Amino acid sequence: MSTLAPRGAELADGPSLRELFGGILGDKYDKDTNPNGMINIGTAENYIMIPEVSQFTQTHPVALNNNQLSYGEGPWGTPRLRRAMAHHMNKRFHPYIPIQPDDLLFANGVSTICELLGFSLASPGDAILMSSPIYQAFAVDFGTKAKVSTVHVSFPPGTDQFSPAAVAEYERVLLASSQQAGNSGGPKIRAILLCHPHNPLGRPYPRETLIEFMKLCEKYQIHLLSDEIYAIKDFAAGGLRIGCLYTRNRALWRAISAMSQFSWIPVASEVLAWNLLEDDAWLEEFFARSRERLAGGRRLVAGLLEEKGVRFYQGANAGFFLWIDLRSWLPPSASAASKSEEGVGKGVEEGKKREKVLVDRLFEKKVFLTPGMDMFAEEPGFFRLVFSQEEDVVREGLRxxxxxxGV
Incomplete structure (x- = not known):
């Protein structure tokens, strides 16, 4: 008999992030010290710029004063950090309405921000609408504690999901979900979430498409959430565990502030963050070098894939990854289900099983790519491949x- 509450037992019996990370990170490849270790070209980080950030932290050591060693200035981000971020966003993005420090709220990571938004904008059983494919952990971020589900939009063949015309597909799913909610108690859509730039397709949404999303959300009085996590991942400092919410909705700001004591950022991370954000000259050089290296990594990977006849999504121009197509190397289907059926019902489970065979073969070769079915792909065989590694790691991983x- 379990000593846990039902919700605790559900978590204990669920998927284990700890086991996944242990298998990938516990035997990390190093060309000198562990050449037979696991190569991770599936987790999206700006690895290639981490040495620069590490060097910056060594020349900008964290020295904490008495106030910073106490509870300081509150859990939603110190005034200095919020001023530094507002300055950075205004300088980089030139917003129509300048961003004010009081419009910003910080927490210990963007996953936490998503969870807080789920608590504040939706009730258990409600849903957030987003594209397919999409970052796999949104379902975890919104669902684990807030109990908010995710609903995914599929697109007809030939539809560019970044075009203004694609917004009509979101409205179609929104209306269908609303009808289902009214008839049978299905999930009520409370927000549309954009991953911007898109993960895993690596494209930003153009201005005209964003305007259509705003019109749609205004029409149905739902929220528009733009997850721009690669703004912080560009800094190659995910380990600082800092996420930032920008909102001019004061009721939302107050609701999330009321929960901020559970997501307090360590002050040492805040000091490192404002040191980075306040150094405009260093950032200019850092971002220029990062763009150059990431472009080189993309060219390298694209060339190696093309040599072997492996197709990939051609529209990617942001982020650290390519969406590659390994469908030709899946085992054959064990049922009579057609490809068009693989996105629903039993086809999903069969698709996952077929993809798992390929995932296991990759693991046997000590290389990890993010499986597409985990990212709500409509059919099996797609993988996210991260190219923001040193060249020797990328080459060995692709080998x-x-x-x-077998190519």
Whole structure:
């Protein structure tokens, strides 16, 4: 008999992030000290710029004063950090209405921000509408504690999901969900979430499409959430555990502030963050070098994939990854389900099983890519491949991928 409450037992019996991370990170590849270790070209981080940030922290040591060693200035971000972020956003993005420090709220990571938004904007059983494919952990971020589900929009063949015309597909799913909610108690859509730039497709949304999303949300009085996590991942400092929410909705600001004591950022991380944000000259050089290296990484990976006849999504021009197509190397379908059926019902489970065979082959070769079905892809065989690694890591990782698929 379990000593846990039902919700605790549900978590204990659920998917284990700890086991996944242990398998990937517990045997990390190093060309000198562990050449047979696991190569991770699936987790999206700006690895190639981490040495620069590490060097910056060594020349800008954190020295904490008496106030900073106490509870300081509150859990939603110190005034200095909020001023530094507002300055950075105004300088980089030139917003129509300048961003004010009091419009910003900080927490210990963007996953936490998503969870707080789920608590504040939706009730248990409600849903957030988003595209397919999409970052796999949104379902965890919104669902684990807030109990808010995710609903995914699929697009007809030939539809560019970043075009203004694609917004009509969101409205179609929104109306269908509303009808279902009214008839049978299905999930009520409370917000549309954009991953911007998109993960895993690596494209930003153009201005005209964003305007159509705003019109749609205004029409149905739902929220528009823009998850721009690669703004912080550009800094190659995910380990600082800092997420920032910008909102001019004061009721939302107050609701999230009321929960901020559970997501307090360590003050040492705040000091490092404002040191980075306040150094405009260093950032200019850092971002220029980052763009150059990421462009080189993309060219390298694209060239190696093309040499082996592996297709990938061609529209990617942001982020650290390519969406690659390994469908030709999946095992054959064990049922009579057609490809068009694989996105629903039993087809989803069969698709996951077929993709899992390929995932296991990759693991046997000690290389990790993010599986597409985990990212709500409509059919199996797509993978997210991260190219923001040193060249030797990327080359060896792809060598193992090609060996796993036999090309």
């Amino acid at each position: 193992r991928v090609f060996e796993a698929i």
